[in-house]
Ligand code: FAD
């Protein structure tokens with residue numbers, strides 16, 4: 001007999017596993033199918049984010065930041081360390097341990113919520129049947145459900161001009177496992193992954209060259225923050241070449257020769273390792289039988305409405321494979337929303353308040369509209385800015401780079417966007433998220449008491465600055 005569930009989730013990344021847990025919490029009989037295998041061929045829950053994305057990259061960013069601080073900044077604090085050595089294999093082992101623990105943690109959460117886990121590949125058939133090929137099983141099985149949640153995630157986009165060889169030319173997953181620091185590292189794509197991985201290996205000693213096809217640096221961020229951060233990254237030694245389109249790569253003498261074109265013609269570069277980080281595409285090529293009739297858009301993105309419902313009733317799609325930015329927290333929120341809807345509740349995701357963070361140093365974080373977006377839509381706005389150089393806490397901790405910028409509607413004062421660059425902005429941006437979720441005005445923030453001395457005060461000062469009332473800014 002075909003096993004029957006209320007909900008089957010395909011994919012146990014941050015979108016799928018969160019959806020499965022919320023479904024189970026709501027009393028729905030839930031199963032989840034996931035086909036991720038770790039490097040030692042063991043099933044590993046958590047998808048891209050946990051296995052080769054958010055978590056391992058942040059573990060290594062942290063280690064590399066500590067190493068760079070110990071080398072460059074300890075002396076400023078009067079701490080003298082006779083010699084500092086790097087142990088890359090210990091760094092990688094620490095990262096792997098964190099990944100394993102968190103992945104096993106999801107397994108424990110599944111068990112405690114009574115979720116059935118199938119380790120293997122799932123495929124959507126007509127009428128909400130799912131064909132499952134479990135690892136180690138010869139026979140496929142078919143299960144069915146009243147509701148299906150597709151959360152298959154995404155994979156790196158290949159570049160014909162730079163075919164991966166898994167050794168010298170790698171994608172972001174490969175770049176999280178180098179066994180030694182490349183003397184000269186090339187990265188194709190100065191997007192979020194390029195900047196985070198470039199920063200990490202630069203801190204550990206690599207010379208880093210980023211080849212970016214677009215003319216403008218970081219166009220998704222606020223223009224001013226993009227310009228300022230470009231300066232900071234260049235000063236750190238990231239060699240960012242814009243308008244650079246890679247046309248060919250050749251591996252020779254254990255190095256990679258790159259040909260790329262820029263405004264002045266064809267250029268050449270030679271590196272010890274090359275990372276290809278030019279975006280990601282949805283994992284939808286073998287997700288559904290054709291007869292199931294699922295509608296896909298360009299690039300294989302699953303077509304959904306605002307509630308993540310596909311063209312097939314009772315079939316939802318969430319996370320990287322559906323619409324919107326490819327961010328773990330966006331997928332998780334969609335997972336919760338869909339679970340609530342399946343359980344008969346009303347729910348929605350506010351796509352206007354998705355926080356974005358780039359975990360470089362300085363960190364870059366934003367939420368809501370950029371200044372250029374407000375200009376292009378003709379929205380009247382006021383700006384308040386506050387630099388961390390005027391923050392007592394930033395001075396005390398020795399990191400005064402960057403600023404907080406609040407954009408508020410000129411008529412209603414409602415906050416429309418907050419842009420940050422500087423220390424701990426990945427944490428500070430949550431305050432802007434809370435404010436915007438409650439429809440706060442800059443005046444609302446200005447009236448709140450913040451603890452002193454904290455970096456958070458910069459957010460309040462920026463809100464005060466919208467009305468020209470920042471206390472710790474020189475009057476112009
Ligand atoms: P995924 O995490 O990709 O999970 C999908 C799962 O489904 C996988 O386990 C996959 O194997 C499985 N699957 C696919 N098809 C099938 C099938 N047919 N049957 C069974 N299983 C299947 N985002 C952030 O928000 N913050 C960050 O700091 C961040 N850092 C990142 C760093 C790097 C290097 C990378 C690569 C990404 C990063 N991201 C970050 C993006 C983030 O990882 C993704 O947005 C997130 O993982 C998407 O979640 P998901 O659940 O949609 O898909």
Ligand code: NAD
Pocket residue numbers: 159188189190191192193194196211212213214244245246277278279280325326327356357358359
């Ligand atoms: P991205 O879209 O951020 O950047 C890719 C960059 O590659 C772009 O700037 C693009 O112009 C450039 N590019 C594309 N083709 C090129 C070519 N042929 N030559 C040179 N440059 C080229 O994508 P990504 O950095 O690969 O990241 C993928 C996804 O993962 C993103 O959507 C991102 O949101 C997510 N991610 C998020 C975080 C985070 O939240 N901190 C971290 C890592 C990844």
